Amino acid sequence: MDTDSDQRADRGIDVSVVVPAYNRRASLDRCLTSLLVQRVAKEIIVVDGGSRDGTRALLRLYAAHHPRLITVIRDDQPGTPGGARNRGLERAAGRYVFFCDAGDHLAPDALARLVAAADVNGADVVVGKVAGARRGLRDSAGRASLAAAYDDLSCFKLFRRDFLARHAIHFDETQRRGADMTFTVHAYCHARVISVVADGDCYHAEGGGETSARDPLGWLRVVRTPIEVMTRHVPPGALRDHLLLRHIRRDVLAQLGTPFLAACEAEREKIAVEVADICGQWLTPGVCAGLDGVDAARVAALDDPDRLVRLALVEAAPLRHRLNRVEWRGDRLVIEGWAALAGVDGGSDGGSDDAGTNGAALACADTNDAGTNGAGTNGAGTNGAALTGTVGLVVRERMSREERVPSITRGAAGSFTAVLDVATLSPGVWDVHVVVECEGARRLARLGSRRDPGVGVPSAHLVGGVVAVPFLTRSHGHLGLDVGGHVVRVPAVVRLSRAWWRGRRLRVEGQALMGEEDAAAAVRHLIWRERASGREHRERAVAVGPRDFAAETAGLRPGTWDAYLELALGGPPVRFPVKVADADALGRPLRWWCGALRWGGAQWTVRPYATAVNRRLSVSVRVATPLTVVRRMVRLLRRH
Secondary structure (H helix, E strand, C coil), X not given: CCHHHHHHHHHCCCEEEEXXXXXXXXXXXXXXXXXXXXXXXXXXXXXXXXXXXXXXXXXXXXXXXCCCCEEEEECXXXXXXXXXXXXXXHHCCCCEEEECCCCCEECCCHHHHHHHHHHHHCCCEEEECECXXXXXXXXXXXXXCXXXXXXCCCCCCEEEHHHHHHCCCCCCCCCCCCHHHHHHHHHHHHCCCEEEECCCCCEECCCCCCCHHHCHHXXXXXXXXXXXHHHHXXXXXXXXXXXXXXXXXHHHHHHHCHHHHHCCHHHHHHHHHHHHHHHHHHCCHHHHHCCCXXXXXXXXXXXXXXXXXXXXHHHHCCEEEEEEEEEEECCEEEEEEEEEECCCCCCCCCCCCCCCCCXXXXXXXXXXXXXXXXXXXXXXXCCCCEEEEEEEEEEEECCXXXXXXXXXXXXXXXXXXXXXXXXXXXXXXXXEEEEEEECCEEEEEECCCCECCCCCCCCCEEECCEEEEEEECCCCCCEEEEECCCCCCCCEEXXXXXXXXXXXXXXXXXXXXXXXXXXXXXXXXXXXXXXXXXXEEEEEEEECCCCEEEEEECCCCCEEXXXXXXXXXXXXXXXXXXXXXXXXXXXCCEEEEEEEECCEEXXXXXXXXXXXXXXXXXXXXXXXXXXXXXXXXXXHHHHC
């Protein structure tokens, strides 16, 4: 850092925001406005790389109105983005440095939250949530692991300035692309504490960042640098393999997808050679174990450009699907539907051929026929060769990610009938996915968003005493199965048969039904909840028949108590109000005198009744002493 920064460091600046700007007049106004409203002690350093679109005039205007906040560095010889960020870093005087692109903007309280996290946790790097990002950390963390934070390698973060100076961390000015990744990797590897602020959006990236699809070959050459930086600091082992897996999947093998299809035949061969060279150097057994089906297939096909094209076509083609029917057959759930990769025979489903396959056929059949070795490469296609795949179904539990594959019968043109043995599923929420496997690639999609007219889900069903509730999600209509009643309301009904007194104990008898099925075997407790205080009184309930239950209650304190029956249906216990169909089933009120108080004994009155609105069983418990009787009579006399 230069002497000027050291002289200005005593100004109490919390954050120095560095903004490289080159021909960004259209978006710079919003960016600077979002920085000026940040409620921290800040300085904004804008590095203008010789803009010719009015950016310089706008910066003069901002600097004139905010001379103590905005510093403009002019560089008439535009270099790389890393060079501009280095110029700003040299002038920074804040305790922390934040890098922001001129096309992006911050949430109003972003810097305050990031600085607070850095101060509380002593963090060298603080990662803020990027709006709309599908990847990255979703939960705030005072101390995030390197393995978790490594998912986000952009430089749009808060860095402790003396930490960067101590480890000589700066941007590589020779890199036109990827310098931010190398910078962040270097910082991550030295950081003692990395914090995450994910309780709200911090950074809004409008410019889209760098895209490797424009030049996959150039990107493959660039990505070697951050990999080499990481491996210099992280010794071989499980952690290094985890970090390498991120690069191999997202930076290296991803170039064999859409970018590979867009390239010409000669470029494809070069891309495959470059990927093979990187994999030969960094693809350890630990990294191989973490690759999914399509990436593993790509690694095995690096010497076969034709198959790489087919894999890319399979990955790029939209997966069309339709749900035809869902029904119970005994304890098995039968699901009928159709699925195919779009753009080919049997795969259009009335839609357009938008898969970019240029005549290549991606058909779904009942055999996994990869026999297209004679197909050449013709632009993005395969000379009309048909790629056939296998249609299947997979159910996946949301929390554990456990998967089950039902037995399936395949018909013509991608139709299928799957039979799911629900008794083999553990309690949880199971999402139904349609699967097409082709050329070693496995394409999944949630089933149910497109359905035949009138197709719905069957009612809940008891399987071995566990409730299974098929459902369609509210947002997209995806098919799922709730085993145990975790997130879907269980359609059980509890009806009172009669309530009568056995001495001073109230005996409640009734019926428990789940749809049309007997559910008395699942009863556990009769729960009385006092309406005003929320106190609960529990009594054991027992089954006295397939659908009949009984429970006895005593000891209720004064108040109004509502009755619920608790059932165990395989998931968390669920309770249902006890409904009164016939008022004649209720016993008469019971009164007795108890105790000897100063004014004499107390009269207890316990009255079962049905609420007026929803006919729910309730009990009113009242205690009256001679004094309360006198007071009641006085109130009546005063009214008259």
